[in-house]
Amino acid sequence: xxxxxxxxxxxELKEVTxxxxxxxxxxxxxxxxxxxxxxxxxxVIMGPSGSGKTTMLSISGALLSxxxxxxxxxxxxxxxxxxxxxxxxxxxxxGFVFQSFNLLPSLTAIENVMVxxxxxxxxxREARKRAENLxxxxxxxxxxxxxxSELSGGEKQRVAVGRSVANKPQLILADxxxxxxxxxxxxxxxxxxxxxxxEQGKGIVIVSHDMRIVDIADRxxxxxxxxxxxxxxxxxxxxxxxxxxxxxxxxxxxxxxxxERYYFDSLKCLKQFSEEPEKYLKGGPVESGx
Amino acid sequence: xxxxxxxxxWLEKTRLALSTGGIALAILVILLIEGVFAGxxxxxxxxxxxxxxxxxxxQEGVANLHMASSFLPPAIENGxxxxxxxxxxxxxxYSNTTAxxxxxxxxxxxxxxxxxxTIGGPWKKxxxxxxxxxxxxxxxxxxxAQNGVGLGDEIKVMGRSFKIAGLSQDTFSIVxxxxxxxxxxVAELNQRPNSINYVLVETEAGSDPRSVARRIEKRxxxxxxxQEEFSQSDRLMIRKMGIDIILAMSxxxxxxxxxxxxxxxxxxxxxxxRDYGVLKAVGASRFQLYTTVAVQSLxxxxxxxxxxxxxxxxxxxxxxxxxxELLIVLPIRAVIEAFVAILIIxxxxxxxxxxxxxAVDPMVVFEGA
Ligand SMILES: Nc1ncnc2c1ncn2[C@@H]1O[C@H](COP(=O)(O)OP(=O)(O)OP(=O)(O)O)[C@@H](O)[C@H]1O
Ligand SMILES: [Mg+2]
Numbered sequence: 001x002x003x004x005x006x007x008x009x010x011x012e013l014k015e016v017t018x019x020x021x022x023x024x025x026x027x028x029x030x031x032x033x034x035x036x037x038x039x040x041x042x043x044v045i046m047g048p049s050g051s052g053k054t055t056m057l058s059i060s061g062a063l064l065s066x067x068x069x070x071x072x073x074x075x076x077x078x079x080x081x082x083x084x085x086x087x088x089x090x091x092x093x094x095g096f097v098f099q100s101f102n103l104l105p106s107l108t109a110i111e112n113v114m115v116x117x118x119x120x121x122x123x124x125r126e127a128r129k130r131a132e133n134l135x136x137x138x139x140x141x142x143x144x145x146x147x148x149s150e151l152s153g154g155e156k157q158r159v160a161v162g163r164s165v166a167n168k169p170q171l172i173l174a175d176x177x178x179x180x181x182x183x184x185x186x187x188x189x190x191x192x193x194x195x196x197x198x199e200q201g202k203g204i205v206i207v208s209h210d211m212r213i214v215d216i217a218d219r220x221x222x223x224x225x226x227x228x229x230x231x232x233x234x235x236x237x238x239x240x241x242x243x244x245x246x247x248x249x250x251x252x253x254x255x256x257x258x259x260e261r262y263y264f265d266s267l268k269c270l271k272q273f274s275e276e277p278e279k280y281l282k283g284g285p286v287e288s289g290x
Numbered sequence: 291x292x293x294x295x296x297x298x299x300w301l302e303k304t305r306l307a308l309s310t311g312g313i314a315l316a317i318l319v320i321l322l323i324e325g326v327f328a329g330x331x332x333x334x335x336x337x338x339x340x341x342x343x344x345x346x347x348x349q350e351g352v353a354n355l356h357m358a359s360s361f362l363p364p365a366i367e368n369g370x371x372x373x374x375x376x377x378x379x380x381x382x383x384y385s386n387t388t389a390x391x392x393x394x395x396x397x398x399x400x401x402x403x404x405x406x407x408t409i410g411g412p413w414k415k416x417x418x419x420x421x422x423x424x425x426x427x428x429x430x431x432x433x434x435a436q437n438g439v440g441l442g443d444e445i446k447v448m449g450r451s452f453k454i455a456g457l458s459q460d461t462f463s464i465v466x467x468x469x470x471x472x473x474x475x476v477a478e479l480n481q482r483p484n485s486i487n488y489v490l491v492e493t494e495a496g497s498d499p500r501s502v503a504r505r506i507e508k509r510x511x512x513x514x515x516x517q518e519e520f521s522q523s524d525r526l527m528i529r530k531m532g533i534d535i536i537l538a539m540s541x542x543x544x545x546x547x548x549x550x551x552x553x554x555x556x557x558x559x560x561x562x563x564r565d566y567g568v569l570k571a572v573g574a575s576r577f578q579l580y581t582t583v584a585v586q587s588l589x590x591x592x593x594x595x596x597x598x599x600x601x602x603x604x605x606x607x608x609x610x611x612x613x614x615e616l617l618i619v620l621p622i623r624a625v626i627e628a629f630v631a632i633l634i635i636x637x638x639x640x641x642x643x644x645x646x647x648x649a650v651d652p653m654v655v656f657e658g659a
Contacts, residue, residue: 012523014308018339039643043520043572054656057305057656061571063571063655083576083648084575084576087570087573087574087576088573088575089573090347090571090572090573091572091573091574092573094573096571096572096655098655098656099656102568102571104294104298104565104568104569105293105298105301105565106294106297106298106299106300106301106302106565111294111297115569115572116572116573118294119572119573119575119578147301163572167573175656243466271354275510
């Protein structure tokens with residue numbers, strides 16, 4: 001565990017605003033967002049569809065320039081850089097994981113992981129070796145020469161994770177990394193990302209709708225209408241019956257029992273709980289939120 | 291990255307086959323039409339180009355064989371023979387007329403030659419004999435076949451009947467084929483028994499045909515042209531007479547063909563848009579992207595070019611087998627021109643989409659598949 005938090009945040013957004021279009025057609029996708037991610041930290045950004053999550057992530061990843069505000073990646077202000085430096089920053093300091101994997105279909109698993117290293121002119125032999133090690137660590141040692149079309153969704157996403165860390169970036173940005181996966185592979189990928197953050201001291205930002213991913217987060221941020229607010233413990237709770245994490249504002253209902261308020265994902269769970277509360281509270285009252 | 295470019299081309303064989311096929315067909319059409327055009331020109335001036343004459347002497351003010359009439363006094367033949375640098379001067383008689391075979395009238399250059407001479411007559415081996423008597427004729431092989439006549443049959447030239455004694459090769463032309471009679475016979479038919487029409491000159495080895503021509507012009511009031519000059523002048527005349535249409539077709543086919551090639555390459559590049567978007571997101575530099583796109587376009591273009599060239603040669607033989615009268619020439623010049631054109635087009639077809647990729651919305655990589 002090299003979890004030393006350096007003084008310099010791996011990602012810092014200061015008052016970032018992004019407006020698409022102009023005049024009457026203007027859409028303020030992100031408004032006055034400030035954010036700082038430390039090394040080794042996993043931050044999950046949640047929010048409804050259209051709230052500006054992808055926009056914010058693209059700006060953080062030097063793929064999109066903001067209308068105003070500044071972005072710092074690994075201590076360098078990137079919104080002043082030209083295209084050439086921007087691609088260099090993406091290549092060396094940022095790793096991306098996408099919902100739709102975005103592997104290159106013509107390349108094998110190992111070649112896909114080698115792509116960023118090839119782009120960074122890492123000698124081929126070394127790149128191959130590093131890619132091989134990475135994939136073995138990701139449990140894909142037997143899948144090195146498989147093409148993306150021959151891999152399952154979870155395997156593809158693991159290859160994508162391998163590719164994102166190939167050039168040892170300090171920052172990893174993931175947009176809905178579990179969005180196309182079943183819950184088991186989704187959980188596996190989420191755990192992988194967390195381990196990478198903790199063991200390699202990388203800052204990871206995950207954008208997701210998926211409540212289950214909150215489990216791996218050090219911090220959950222809520223984006224709504226382009227504005228960011230930090231989740232406090234009381235905005236989330238775990239349904240004691242179906243064990244689903246629920247957003248308090250969206251809960252189907254609640255039940256007060258022994259000075260504790262419990263929130264439910266569905267009325268069915270609420271009903272079951274109210275009939276036999278003790279049955280569901282064997283492990284003691286469920287802690288709420290993070 | 292070259293490896294990625296290469297592999298992603300081959301992975302999608304159908305796409306590669308389609309792009310290559312499209313380019314190959316475009317190249318085929320360009321080369322074939324150009325080839326037919328070159329073939330027509332070559333056929334039309336075959337008599338000038340293929341014979342052994344280095345110089346052609348004609349009446350002053352005349353500069354063509356096609357659609358021209360030139361008269362010279364027979365004595366000039368000996369006079370030219372005496373000029374320095376002349377190895378052999380041979381007069382021929384000539385008429386631009388029609389031959390009647392069965393009921394068909396066929397445009398023809400009728401050449402009256404002297405069977406004893408090595409220039410002026412058929413230049414390629416004749417089936418039957420070329421040593422004809424005054425009432426015999428050497429007819430083009432293809433014309434004979436087209437009209438169902440052969441050795442021993444009779445045809446009419448300028449109203450008089452002749453027996454086919456020989457069948458010549460390479461004397462067919464869509465413009466006007468060549469029919470051979472005896473020199474004196476044509477003079478009689480022309481009703482100018484005391485004149486010849488052109489003098490063909492073979493120059494001494496080592497002497498410059500151009501200066502020999504100047505010497506001839508100095509001695510006699512005639513026009514003397516080298517083989518190339520005369521051939522060139524006839525080609526120009528033929529173009530003015532209507533081959534312009536073929537030239538226009540050939541130009542149109544070139545433009546359409548190149549447009550097809552450009553669009554094929556452009557579409558192939560756009561098809562890989564997402565891959566380029568991913569490469570860009572991962573951090574590929576502009577140069578690396580250009581290289582990738584360029585390798586893919588160039589390889590596709592080259593494969594298409596080679597396939598098109600092979601197809602063109604194959605169909606050249608196929609077409610000639612089916613339509614023997616159609617001569618298709620694939621001059622190296624045309625092949626090189628097509629090659630250069632396709633290189634330029636593939637570079638353009640590469641640069642334009644890369645410009646788009648540069649402006650690619652990064653959201654492309656975030657969209658669900
Ligand atoms: N290229 C664009 N041009 C104009 N408007 C855009 C563009 N991209 C996004 N928007 C708008 O900006 C807002 C934020 O979009 P964004 O994609 O960031 O949302 P999101 O939170 O990622 O949504 P989702 O959860 O559905 O992925 C939306 O209103 C969207 O319509
Ligand atoms: Mg999104």
